[in-house]
Amino acid sequence: MKKIQSTLILIFFSAMSLYAQESKKAVVLSNHQAIYVTDLKKAAAFYAHIIGLEQVDEPFKIGKHAWFRTGPKTTLHIILGADKPKEYFKNNHMCFSVPSLEDFIRKLDQNKVPYEDVNGKLSAVTNRVDGVKQIWLRDPDNYWIEINNDPSMFR
Numbered sequence: 001m002k003k004i005q006s007t008l009i010l011i012f013f014s015a016m017s018l019y020a021q022e023s024k025k026a027v028v029l030s031n032h033q034a035i036y037v038t039d040l041k042k043a044a045a046f047y048a049h050i051i052g053l054e055q056v057d058e059p060f061k062i063g064k065h066a067w068f069r070t071g072p073k074t075t076l077h078i079i080l081g082a083d084k085p086k087e088y089f090k091n092n093h094m095c096f097s098v099p100s101l102e103d104f105i106r107k108l109d110q111n112k113v114p115y116e117d118v119n120g121k122l123s124a125v126t127n128r129v130d131g132v133k134q135i136w137l138r139d140p141d142n143y144w145i146e147i148n149n150d151p152s153m154f155r
Helices: 002-023 040-051 101-110
Strands: 032-037 054-056 065-071 074-080 093-097 133-138 144-148
Touching (some): 032 040, 040 054, 040 074
Antiparallel strands (some): 054 065
């Protein structure tokens, strides 16, 4: 009888431990992305005027940071201090969605900002298998940026 009672107690506490672990799963949310740049004014102007991000207050006030809203509670932190622009793989990129890719491309053309498709063809658009259209461009420090028209972002 004692053996059965011990087994039942062990099963009970094991189940409670498992339940506690499941109910206390940590929620992990994106807070910000950061890039390291050579010219803060040039980078900030690009993200504000070309990409169209809203600049928000940054707490440091030492002339080495610019923050931009990238979502309801996410930001892009641009940090001054890189000694030179570097080369990056296109697959290492950030992505922003716009309601009209055609309007965005018009703005790029007006500002003489080159863009390409995923394969590197200049002034071309990639049509993904899910119907989303995308282009790729580089910021002044060669960071790759994907711009797409994913409609799920605007629902």
